[in-house]
Amino acid sequence: MALKGLDIFKLSPKKNCKECGCPTCMAFSMKVAQGAVDIAACPYFAPEALAKLSAATEPPMKTIKVGAGDAELSLGGETVLFRHEKTFVSRTRYAMSLCTCMDDETVAQKLEDIKKVDYERIGERMFVEMVYVNYSADGKQDYVELVKKAAETGRILILDCKDAEIAKAALEVCKDGKPILNGADASNYEAMNAVATAAGVVLGVGGADLSEIHDTVEKLEGLGNKNLVIDVTGADVKETFKNAVQIRKAAIKDGDRTFGYPSIVNLHKIAAGDLHKQAALLSLFTMKYGSVIVAEHIGYAEALPLYGLRQNLFTDPQKPMKVEPGVYPLNGADENSVCLTTVDFALTYFLVSGELERSGVPVNLIINDAGGLSVLTSWAAGKFSSSSIAKFFQEQDIEGKIKSRKLIIPGKVAVLKGELEAKMPGWEIIIAPNEAVQLVKFMKDFA
Numbered sequence: 001m002a003l004k005g006l007d008i009f010k011l012s013p014k015k016n017c018k019e020c021g022c023p024t025c026m027a028f029s030m031k032v033a034q035g036a037v038d039i040a041a042c043p044y045f046a047p048e049a050l051a052k053l054s055a056a057t058e059p060p061m062k063t064i065k066v067g068a069g070d071a072e073l074s075l076g077g078e079t080v081l082f083r084h085e086k087t088f089v090s091r092t093r094y095a096m097s098l099c100t101c102m103d104d105e106t107v108a109q110k111l112e113d114i115k116k117v118d119y120e121r122i123g124e125r126m127f128v129e130m131v132y133v134n135y136s137a138d139g140k141q142d143y144v145e146l147v148k149k150a151a152e153t154g155r156i157l158i159l160d161c162k163d164a165e166i167a168k169a170a171l172e173v174c175k176d177g178k179p180i181l182n183g184a185d186a187s188n189y190e191a192m193n194a195v196a197t198a199a200g201v202v203l204g205v206g207g208a209d210l211s212e213i214h215d216t217v218e219k220l221e222g223l224g225n226k227n228l229v230i231d232v233t234g235a236d237v238k239e240t241f242k243n244a245v246q247i248r249k250a251a252i253k254d255g256d257r258t259f260g261y262p263s264i265v266n267l268h269k270i271a272a273g274d275l276h277k278q279a280a281l282l283s284l285f286t287m288k289y290g291s292v293i294v295a296e297h298i299g300y301a302e303a304l305p306l307y308g309l310r311q312n313l314f315t316d317p318q319k320p321m322k323v324e325p326g327v328y329p330l331n332g333a334d335e336n337s338v339c340l341t342t343v344d345f346a347l348t349y350f351l352v353s354g355e356l357e358r359s360g361v362p363v364n365l366i367i368n369d370a371g372g373l374s375v376l377t378s379w380a381a382g383k384f385s386s387s388s389i390a391k392f393f394q395e396q397d398i399e400g401k402i403k404s405r406k407l408i409i410p411g412k413v414a415v416l417k418g419e420l421e422a423k424m425p426g427w428e429i430i431i432a433p434n435e436a437v438q439l440v441k442f443m444k445d446f447a
């Protein structure tokens, strides 16, 4: 059962030394109880108190690491069912599938397709992070060779194989990349556990139904393996959805730690060949509750809305997405280039800077400190006003750094023109269009 802050405080060192970053032991205890801070952040808890508290303050769902080096990713570690309760912790990761059942040409095309989606949105790299390699006993491809090819993509692998001997051979060629070995069930868990633990990789557990999965996870935990993920894929979409939701609810709401592991959803098995259905299911299971989702194909058409959805779900709603205020010279801008100012809301920055770059016109983009709010919201809140812009220009010594005295302001705050001309003498204030997409033509005409 979850501990209350007071229970933790009773066992705390009560030194109020602030080394943990909290002003008092009471504040620290409250944060630990909320799951906001790890109890290990205080170096002064007595070992007996730590032993008593560590198990009770563990998050209800384990954080499982996959991949190696720069490619390492965390899965799970969630503490809530809904994003409005608290921030979700580990982003859903996406995998494209390969299978020994595919011919050479299809495999080669898939390996090319995996690399195609790769772009940045609001400071985050969007790409297919994983490759799922399915073993089919009557396949045309050699499994180990296929795994080798998949490993060359540099993505984290998920080996789907229920045959312990073949899995062992496949891990020999890719275990350094810390893949997931998915394939343990009630019939083979002991052999698969031995292979996964010897290779030091995460083991994926599945089963015919929730009860069988629960029993198998318990047995694996009994063997000392808690480096697990649960394959929640059922016979069809309905069963898979039910499994994903019930496992997450059991872990988070009922405190059932046996189900407290990240999940894999395999769309290749429940919507084979139907790419439109898979695109819809990718979104569905991103929201409910796939830690890894395997699809047959993820191109730009699927990725653009999907990764946008993921980014919205997994950002902290209490923290505005903002960029660092300052001067950003674009397209080789120098001190004589025109200035354009806007707010520090990340989405505004990336949209505006993207369009300005597309225009090819040298421009000094001046990002104001507007609290991470959008143009109209910050204007309404008084954080993007003529006074705040003039003050920011003074603090940043813009006039000392830039000789140009032409300043373009967003069309939505055209009302600021007169006030800015009064507060920033010598500057010519120019009104930009209302929408970022109109900037390319505007800048070209302006130049």
Ligand code: SF4
Pocket: 012, 013, 014, 015, 016, 017, 018, 019, 020, 021, 022, 023, 024, 025, 028, 029, 041, 042, 043, 044, 045
């Ligand atoms: Fe208290 Fe430990 Fe934090 Fe010091 S580091 S204030 S002893 S909780």
